[in-house]
């Protein structure tokens with residue numbers, strides 16, 4: 001289970017409506033936001049949640065939204081075709097397994113709040129991430145448990161990771177805590193409000209990402225790498241920059257197909273193109289290299305299996321879909337980038353599979369800067 005380094009939670013005390021908080025954070029590059037509407041009345045929470053989910057759906061499924069506490073609202077949303085990415089439950093909310101069995105929530109990522117060893121040792125098998133906290137005393141929640149501090153975070157993170165659950169530090173955190181929390185084993189830092197209130201949330205996220213790479217490197221020298229993600233994310237560009245620095249060949253499944261992509265789509269149809277693409281990816285995996293995969297290649301489960309079997313690391317270049325569209329929309333060499341709505345809908349459909357890989361957030365950086373940072377820690 002992979003999460004972004006910072007996990008913002010909406011703040012109902014802010015004058016900015018909750019849906020707008022979510023969408024602004026998405027625009028800044030945050031892939032995941034938790035929707036917390038407490039103590040607003042249910043009707044107001046629902047109105048904001050629906051607007052946030054509908055807005056994110058129109059933006060290529062970006063950002064992903066995790067609903068805090070309100071399983072009922074998550075079910076309502078799912079019934080409207082707006083199932084959230086996840087659901088975050090406290091120890092006194094519905095049990096995760098029962099929540100996930102509700103209509104429309106089968107694919108939900110469930111997070112739980114944990115506070116001590118009993119919960120760290122026995123996380124509910126239906127959850128794939130968990131908050132550990134409070135890290136220090138916090139004014140956001142009046143009813144919190146005693147602070148766990150760094151020792152608790154370290155103990156909780158090790159126990160949860162050992163059980164396949166991604167640990168999220170939460171409670172009174174500031175961005176300056178990032179390095180220490182990642183070194184203690186946290187996958188992400190959750191923060192209420194601070195992120196939206198800061199002058200430049202994107203810079204905060206960039207700093208947290210580089211701090212996490214320093215504490216928990218995602219590249220190993222000598223190992224092959226495939227870059228996955230949507231069309232226009234910058235995979236081909238980053239693959240070249242990364243290969244140069246890692247001393248590996250740069251490859252590109254689109255180039256190695258050996259024909260002009262628009263001609264292949266015209267002559268063979270998309271299914272014919274996909275068959276050639278799968279063979280091309282398989283050739284890229286024959287020896288270690290940095291390979292950019294075509295934007296649709298990761299949809300094929302056989303390709304995903306082959307990448308794992310070849311021992312390559314998969315990295316998701318998680319660009320904001322609207323930014324990717326701005327780069328490649330209308331490009332005659334990309335037959336699936338002809339129409340904006342279809343392009344963004346395709347991004348949204350493909351996202352679930354990309355979440356399987358650790359993400360690289362470009363956040364406005366050029367490929368050379370991203371590659372330098374990634375290689376620094378390899």
Ligand SMILES: Nc1ncnc2c1ncn2[C@@H]1O[C@H](COP(=O)(O)OP(=O)(O)OP(=O)(O)O)[C@@H](O)[C@H]1O
Nearest residue numbers: 230231232233234235236237294295327365366367
């Ligand atoms: N980090 C970046 N910042 C700004 N522009 C970029 C960045 N990376 C790539 N680009 C530009 O965006 C466009 C698309 O990049 P690229 O071809 O690398 O995307 P891709 O992910 O490989 O897309 P596809 O899946 O369609 O092959 C190119 O014009 C490239 O120069």
Ligand SMILES: O=C(O)C1=C[C@@H](O)[C@@H](O)[C@H](O)C1
Nearest residue numbers: 231254294295296334335336
């Ligand atoms: O998003 C897609 O499905 C595509 C992306 C490109 O990399 C090419 O593989 C082709 O244009 C199709």
Ligand SMILES: [Mg+2]
Nearest residue numbers: 235236254292
């Ligand atoms: Mg490419």
